[in-house]
Amino acid sequence: MPTALITGAGRGLGLEFARQYAADRWRVIGTVRDAKGKAALAKLGANVKSRRLDVTDRKQVARLAAGLKGIPIDVLILNAGVYGPKGARFGKLDYRAWEEVIRVNVLGPAAVADALIENVAASERRTIVMISSRLGSIAENRGDGDLPYNTSKSALNALAKGLAVALRSRGIVVVAMSPGWVRTDMGGRSAPLAPEESIGRLRKLIGGFTREHSGRFISHDGSGIPW
Numbered sequence: 001m002p003t004a005l006i007t008g009a010g011r012g013l014g015l016e017f018a019r020q021y022a023a024d025r026w027r028v029i030g031t032v033r034d035a036k037g038k039a040a041l042a043k044l045g046a047n048v049k050s051r052r053l054d055v056t057d058r059k060q061v062a063r064l065a066a067g068l069k070g071i072p073i074d075v076l077i078l079n080a081g082v083y084g085p086k087g088a089r090f091g092k093l094d095y096r097a098w099e100e101v102i103r104v105n106v107l108g109p110a111a112v113a114d115a116l117i118e119n120v121a122a123s124e125r126r127t128i129v130m131i132s133s134r135l136g137s138i139a140e141n142r143g144d145g146d147l148p149y150n151t152s153k154s155a156l157n158a159l160a161k162g163l164a165v166a167l168r169s170r171g172i173v174v175v176a177m178s179p180g181w182v183r184t185d186m187g188g189r190s191a192p193l194a195p196e197e198s199i200g201r202l203r204k205l206i207g208g209f210t211r212e213h214s215g216r217f218i219s220h221d222g223s224g225i226p227w
């Protein structure tokens with residue numbers, strides 16, 4: 001039975017990843033920040049376990065890694081993220097809020113990947129997925145989105161590519177993926193994609209990943225996105 005670890009698994013896309021992997025009879029470890037997230041995961045069945053994790057808290061990251069020592073993680077999904085302030089334009093930037101977005105969306109996934117790398121290396125599938133966004137593409141930037149979020153996802157992409165290169169010799173595949181615009185708390189009600197659809201597509205793609213995919217930025221429809 002393969003194992004998936006998903007950060008931010010108490011709601012939104014993370015919860016949907018957990019639901020679908022559990023339904024597929026994977027062992028799922030979902031990280032949550034509160035009792036509400038824990039309760040949402042508990043409904044998914046006995047092969048889903050929750051662990052407490054705020055990705056910005058290094059002590060919690062270390063505790064998570066210590067508790068999982070020796071347990072192989074086939075697919076590590078670095079999903080937890082925040083959008084940050086909307087309407088963040090020059091002239092009205094909140095730098096504290098921007099720093100927090102970077103802490104959650106960039107330093108968080110870096111710390112979790114760093115702490116759990118031996119678990120991934122010990123698994124069969126050896127796959128790390130960073131949940132990015134098309135808004136992080138520098139090549140496609142048309143002024144949509146907001147500076148804190150966009151810059152955080154561009155940095156996350158650089159992290160994915162850097163890790164892919166660094167971990168290639170260990171056979172670890174690292175891919176940045178865009179889920180599309182999805183109906184979650186972050187995506188809002190007018191988003192065109194349902195979580196089931198987006199995550200169904202991502203999981204199918206992840207299931208087919210080989211070393212060839214490492215270091216790429218891939219959309220939910222399977223197409224490559226320019227960095």
Ligand SMILES: NC(=O)c1ccc[n+]([C@@H]2O[C@H](COP(=O)([O-])OP(=O)(O)OC[C@H]3O[C@@H](n4cnc5c(N)ncnc54)[C@H](OP(=O)(O)O)[C@@H]3O)[C@@H](O)[C@H]2O)c1
Nearest residue numbers: 008012013033054055079080081133181182184185186187
């Ligand atoms: N929805 C979209 O249209 C869309 C599009 C492109 C990319 N994405 C990306 O997809 C990922 C999931 O987004 P979503 O739509 O599911 O968002 P969401 O509904 O707002 O859920 C965000 C998740 O991240 C967790 N989280 C936030 N800050 C955290 C922290 N400091 N430590 C640990 N967990 C934290 C939340 O946990 P709590 O419940 O504890 O707050 C929640 O589980 C994000 O990386 C997002 O940028 C989403």
